[in-house]
Amino acid sequence: MNEKLALSDEILLSISKPERYIGGEVNSAVKDLSDIKIRFAFCFPDVYEIGMSHLGIQILYGLFNEYEDVWCERVFSPWSDMDSIMRENDIPLFALESQDPIKGFDFLGFTLQYEMCYTNILQVLDLSGVAIYSKDRTWDDPIVIGGGPCSYNPEPIADFFDLFYIGEGETKYRELFDLYEKAKDEGLSREEFLFQCSQINGIYVPSLYDISYKEDGTIKAITPVREGVPSVVKKELCLDLTNAYYPMKPVMPFIRVTQDRVVMEVMRGCIRGCRFCQAGQLYRPLRERDVKKLEEYAITLLKNTGYEEISLSSLSTSDYTGLNELLEFLIDYCNEHKVNISLPSLRIDAFSLDVMSKVQDVKxxxxxxxxxxxxxxxxxxxxxxxxxxxxxxxxxxxxxxxxxxxxxxxxxxxxxxxxxxxxxxxxxxxxxxxxxxxxxxxxxxxxxxxxxxxxxxxxxxxxxxxxxxxxxxxxxxxxxxxxxxxxxxxxxxxxxxxxxxxxxxxxxxxxxxxxxxxxxLSTVIYNVYKRGCIFDAWSEHFKNDIWLEEMEKASxxxxxxxxxxRTKDEILPWDMIDCGVSKEFLWREWETSKKGVVSPNCRQSCMGCGGANYGVGICFQPKTGVN
CATH class of the missing domain: 3.30.750.200 (Transcription Regulator spoIIAA)
Structure with missing residues (x-):
């Protein structure tokens, strides 16, 4: 446990689950500040138990801490009891590892997994003493950056963020960190630094775009405010998943969390093309990890964590081509070491049920x-x-x-x-x-x-x-x-x-x-937060009336x-972002849906969605013509 704590014993004994705030967990990163040029606070804007279950945070936390000049620490939304105590006692929000205030960090990064956490973002900024609106920040504030699924339409929260990272985080952060160090060395203004960030592929800087509206409320134009700012920001994709960074020593929480097990990501993307599913489009094209590499990962992860369960993670695990081979290995190894195997995201067919019969215990x-x-x-x-x-x-x-x-x-x-x-x-x-x-x-x-x-x-x-x-x-x-x-x-x-x-x-x-x-909508989000709305994703905290009142006040x-x-020619709020799947393809699928016609999956036939432009994965594998 941390020797230095931001909270007194008296406070820790008065709140629910004090383990959420003390840090010091096994495998957490502690570094000597004399070697550090960049301090990065990584926030999942919900409670500790949910944030600690998120694989994306574990991946980027581990990756950033591999860099000698970067120290990445974690911060989560304080639960309502802790929120009240921090406000009453003027305690600034702090990072778990060092217990230092977030305000003194270089970056504050949010992973944006669901829309209902937007007021929690403002809670974290507010408790940290960071200016809530990006236009009010100076170099005394951290650079506030968002990533994850909701960053593909960041517009409702655009005014609160300096940057958004569009796409998968393994590829461009080192370039961003190098640019930050250079900007600090050269004494650049914050505005000039943000402009230079816009030159990095996958980085969207909302302050560099002007949004104009028609009389009917729809968008008239999305216009870069400065020459050289790209009109469209293209998502970043990890091209070689097998050799990409993967955390072999994930942080071990002190309390039971939602995903209390080893999580092993077998692939990214999905071949299925369900028309309601955002993840199935955002993570195209499907890319698989090599089976032998996953076997090595499984042994190392189980040894480094002591967990008694391993889960295979993907959008549709049944579609992983190496599943049979991987499971043969895991069943032998896990039986020998008394480890359970969890298989979410399986299609229910004879093959999957046979697999489940082998891996599930008698009950x-x-x-x-x-x-x-x-x-x-x-x-x-x-x-x-x-x-x-x-x-x-x-x-x-x-x-x-x-x-x-x-x-x-x-x-x-x-x-x-x-x-x-x-x-x-x-x-x-x-x-x-x-x-x-x-x-x-x-x-x-x-x-x-x-x-x-x-x-x-x-x-x-x-x-x-x-x-x-x-x-x-x-x-x-x-x-x-x-x-x-x-x-x-x-x-x-x-x-x-x-x-x-x-x-x-x-x-x-x-x-x-x-x-x-x-x-x-940013005005509405700000005003409902000021009226006490946080943890909107939790039904007991959700105050729908306040949201409706503030929408009415904002006309x-x-x-x-x-x-x-929406019509085909309407400019959508997220049209400055290219997720790798073309708007033309999505419109074709919208029209096809109205006829009740099924489109083939990516293994059967290529639908020309645009994913092939990345030059990897399923797009370049033979098509079977069968399911």
């Missing part, structure tokens, strides 16, 4: 299916590539294998959805129950019966997906659809075996506003962001 946990929509028509609209026959065959195989708990995930509010599509959710849950009773004879049930949990979330259109132009449902429409779903389930013969959960509608609407929002109509279908 079978629940199986997860994600049909996403209740009817085949809607699954075709969203390009899910999963038929009812696939689902029932998977369920059959699972029941034969001894499983009796099934989780089903669906979305409500998908483009073009009808009542029949929604009622299909109850139908498919019932058919799975019927499949169980037909597959497992009474004498083999051992007193157990089928348990099905159907969960629905509300569809939120995201930038850089074919549905970025789609209208979104209102809160009232969402709740009506949840009611139809519930009635549909209650009408089923096997309803007593089916449980139904649904998501909070107000939070989904706000997520939709922020996901496709523009710079006008902004939520329905402008939510309900409106």
């Amino acid at each position: 079978k946990s629940s199986l997860t299916f994600a049909p996403e929509a209740g009817s085949q028509r809607m699954r075709n609209v969203i390009n899910k590539g999963l038929t009812e026959e696939d689902i029932l065959r998977g369920a059959h195989e699972a029941f034969v294998g001894g499983w009796n708990k099934v989780k089903l995930y669906f979305m409500l509010g998908l483009p073009g959805e009808t009542s029949e599509d929604i009622e299909g959710i109850g139908d498919i849950a019932n058919k799975i129950a019927v499949e169980y009773f037909e597959t497992v004879p009474k004498e083999k049930r051992n007193g157990r019966t089928i348990e099905i949990v159907a969960s629905t979330s509300f569809f939120v259109p995201k930038p850089f997906t074919p549905f970025q132009w789609a209208p979104m449902n209102t809160k009232e429409e969402f709740l009506d659809k949840a009611s139809i779903t519930r009635k549909g389930i209650m009408a089923q013969l096997n309803q007593k075996h089916i449980k139904y959960n649904w998501h909070e509608a107000n939070a989904s609407m706000l997520e939709g506003i922020l996901a496709r929002g523009d710079r006008k 902004l109509d939520p329905m402008f962001y939510v309900k409106r279908e």
Whole structure:
């Protein structure tokens, strides 16, 4: 544990989970300040347990600390009890490793994983004593930089950031650090440094772009304010995933976190092309890590952490071509060393169930299916590539294998959805129950019966997906659809075996506003924060009324962001960013979705999305023409 602590024993004993704030964990980086030219505070703007589960932070934390002249430390959003104490006692927010105030750092970096954390960003800036608006900062403030999925439409929070890093972090940070050291040595102004940052591929500097609007509220033009500023910022991609940096000594948290296991990323990207999925577009093209390298990683990571579970991470692990070979190795090694293997993101088919039978212990946990929509028509609209026959065959195989708990995930509010599509959710849950009773004879049930949990979330259109132009449902429409779903389930013969959960509608609407929002929303975000909104992603802290009041005060109509279908020629708030997938391809897929036509996946046939421009991965592998 740290010898020097920013908080007194009295404070630590008065708050929940003081381990969130003391640092000193195994594998955390401690350096001699005399060798350091750049101090980087890396923030996940949520509580410690969630931030410490994020692989991206572990990768960049480890990478930055490999540099002799850089010390990267961690900071998270203080929970509400700690937030109050810090304000009452004028305690500045500090980094875990050194316990030094964030205000004295060179960089404050945020990973932006979900829109509902935006007020937490302001909380971190405020508690750190860093000017909230970038225009008010001087060299006495850190350079505030954001990255991650939400940086692909950074506009609602653009006024609070100096820089955004667009793309995968392994490639350009060293160049950025070198530029910073040079700017400091040469005595450059902050403004000149930011301009020079704009010359690095993948770095978006919001203050260097002027946004003008038409009378109807849509964007008229996005214009660089200075010659030499690129009109479009192209995402950075890690071209050689196998030889890219990977953290062999991840920081070991003191308390149980959401992902309490070794996480091994087997690939990036996805071949499937689901039209609602932002990650599937942002991380194109699919790139795989070499199996032999992953086998080495597994042994080293388990030795360096002492974890008793290893998880294979990707968007669709079943599509990793080396999965069989990797699992053969892991099953032998993990059985010998009493380590569990976790396999999220598997497609439920005979192969996957066979794999799960080998890796799961005798007590079978629940199986997860994600049909996403209740009817085949809607699954075709969203390009899910999963038929009812696939689902029932998977369920059959699972029941034969001894499983009796099934989780089903669906979305409500998908483009073009009808009542029949929604009622299909109850139908498919019932058919799975019927499949169980037909597959497992009474004498083999051992007193157990089928348990099905159907969960629905509300569809939120995201930038850089074919549905970025789609209208979104209102809160009232969402709740009506949840009611139809519930009635549909209650009408089923096997309803007593089916449980139904649904998501909070107000939070989904706000997520939709922020996901496709523009710079006008920064005033709203600032004002709701000033009125006490933080931890909006936590339902017990979410204050929807305040958000609506502040939107009204700013003369902004939520329905402008939510309900409106965008036209082909509209300039979208994120059009200054190139995610590697062309707008033309996304529009083609939007039009194709309206016809209910399924597009092939990347292994079957190339759809010309633009990912091939990076010259790597799936784009340059032979096409099979089959699923």
